Amino acid sequence: MDNELALIxxxxxxxxxxxxxxxxKYQDRLVYSxxxxxxDFELSQDIAQEAFIKAFKNIEKFRGDSKFYTWIYRIAIxxxxxxISTKARASEVYDNDTTDxxxxxxxxxxxxxxxxxxxEQLRSAINKAxxxxxxxxxxxxxxxxxxxxxxxxxxxxxxxxxxTVRSRIHKGREMLDQTFSKYNMSNFGARKx
Amino acid sequence: MNETLEQRLSMLLDGETxxxxxxxxxxxIDCNPHIKALWLRMNKQRAALKGELIDPNLDISSSVMxxxxxxxxxxxxxxxxxxxxxxxxxxxxxxxxxxxxxxxxVLSSPLINLKNFxxxxxLSKITNPSKTFNQNLPLPGNEALLVDLGSNxxxxxxxxxxxxxxxxxxxxxxxxxxxxxxxxxxxxxxQTERLNLIETGITLHTKAGNxxxxxxxxxxxxxxxxxxxxxxxxxxx
Numbered sequence: 001m002d003n004e005l006a007l008i009x010x011x012x013x014x015x016x017x018x019x020x021x022x023x024x025k026y027q028d029r030l031v032y033s034x035x036x037x038x039x040d041f042e043l044s045q046d047i048a049q050e051a052f053i054k055a056f057k058n059i060e061k062f063r064g065d066s067k068f069y070t071w072i073y074r075i076a077i078x079x080x081x082x083x084i085s086t087k088a089r090a091s092e093v094y095d096n097d098t099t100d101x102x103x104x105x106x107x108x109x110x111x112x113x114x115x116x117x118x119x120e121q122l123r124s125a126i127n128k129a130x131x132x133x134x135x136x137x138x139x140x141x142x143x144x145x146x147x148x149x150x151x152x153x154x155x156x157x158x159x160x161x162x163x164t165v166r167s168r169i170h171k172g173r174e175m176l177d178q179t180f181s182k183y184n185m186s187n188f189g190a191r192k193x
Numbered sequence: 194m195n196e197t198l199e200q201r202l203s204m205l206l207d208g209e210t211x212x213x214x215x216x217x218x219x220x221x222i223d224c225n226p227h228i229k230a231l232w233l234r235m236n237k238q239r240a241a242l243k244g245e246l247i248d249p250n251l252d253i254s255s256s257v258m259x260x261x262x263x264x265x266x267x268x269x270x271x272x273x274x275x276x277x278x279x280x281x282x283x284x285x286x287x288x289x290x291x292x293x294x295x296x297x298x299v300l301s302s303p304l305i306n307l308k309n310f311x312x313x314x315x316l317s318k319i320t321n322p323s324k325t326f327n328q329n330l331p332l333p334g335n336e337a338l339l340v341d342l343g344s345n346x347x348x349x350x351x352x353x354x355x356x357x358x359x360x361x362x363x364x365x366x367x368x369x370x371x372x373x374x375x376x377x378x379x380x381x382x383x384q385t386e387r388l389n390l391i392e393t394g395i396t397l398h399t400k401a402g403n404x405x406x407x408x409x410x411x412x413x414x415x416x417x418x419x420x421x422x423x424x425x426x427x428x429x430x
Contacts, residue, residue, distance in 0.1 A: 004208040006210070006211070006212040006215040006216075007215055007219070009212065010215065010216060010219060015216075015219065016258065016261060016262070017219050017220060017222070017223040018215075018216075018219045019258075019261070020222070020223065020254055020257075020258050021205075021218075021219050021222050021223075021232065023253070023254040023257050023258070024222075024229075024232055024233055024236055024252075024254050025206070025232075025236050026236075027236075027251065027252065027253050027254060028236060028237060028240035028245060028246055028247065028251060029240055029243075029245045031247055031248075031251060031253070032240070032245040032246070032247045033245075035247055041247065041248070044247075045251070045253055048253060049253045049256055049257055049260075052253070052257045053257060053260055053261060056257075056261055063413070074392075075392075078388065078391065078392065081388070082384075082385065082388045085384065085388070086384070115247075115248040115249065115250060115251075116247065116248065118248075118249050118250075119241075119246045119247055119248055119249055122241050122246060122249055123241045123242075123244055123246055126238060126241040126242055127241075127242065130242065144207060145239065145242050145243070146242075146243075150207075150209070151204075151207065151209050166200065166203075166204065166209075167200070169203060169207070170199065170200040170203040170204075173203055173235060173238065174199075176238050176242075177231075177234055177235075177238060180234055180237070180238065
């Protein structure tokens, strides 16, 4: 059972702390998704930010039929299209194909190569660290992260108690977190779990 | 104790906490910087594992929350001003103003020119030119015409309100208790508003005389195909 809806329900009651937890949860994924669309890192951040603001203001419209991420992703992409359309109008070449053309051609980026390189190194290091985890922990964590199985489903697959699943996943994350400590990331705050 | 908290944070990441635990953890993330940093790292770790980490130092949460907080401050200030207004003017003064306004409206009603909103001969180029609009468009605040609009699709008017000088929002109930909302804009709308309407129901762009009119039909309970059928009832085939 995915109890993300519990977070959403708190947000619907006006709990901004719960929304902050949601923003922290999805910000990287959303910026990455918009970046794939626009190929402009700074613009992607702005659009993700606007999407989070719009989503909060319209949270009553979210009925839980889809995942929260699916819903906010749609908002972000529509916002991105809106920005592209505005750009197209400004250049006075607006027609039906212009938006798609601009989307595909917007590879002139405002990336920060240093950060992107750092992210690439971190992705590589994390995946290497995952491979070095003890097998039972690696398999349990992989079933959760890559196959999206719930704790109960993992317990059924591995024929072990759900408490074991819970502790293996936490242990795995704890071990992977040590990889982060090798990188000097000021925004990450306290290092040691 | 800390171990338990961190393990529960891991469960929150996977959506495996109860609503009660969720609330406790949310409070903990908010008030404990170490837990907040751990929550941030856990999510970045997940993003890195899935190849979705674009910048390890990315954090837009503070700007999002400060924007939301500033917006709510403006709203609460606005509410305070309304409260002060109602206390400033005595009730009998407001009542007297209402009577005068009503008297003025009764006297001036014959002067209102309904022809400005008579059915257009044809639709604008945005909609299907083979159809014609068969409905008198509702004047802002004209309840009878809103009722008439609802009769096209057997919807009884529940309530309506002016959402701006040139737009009205009316709620209807169908015989099977389904609810339908119709927004009527008595002017053309901006590109941003058009794009926002894309997410909400079915939107028709038409004209009343020479004036652009936009109708948006939406419902939380009705499928888009049924909304299209309802919107089609506004036109003669």
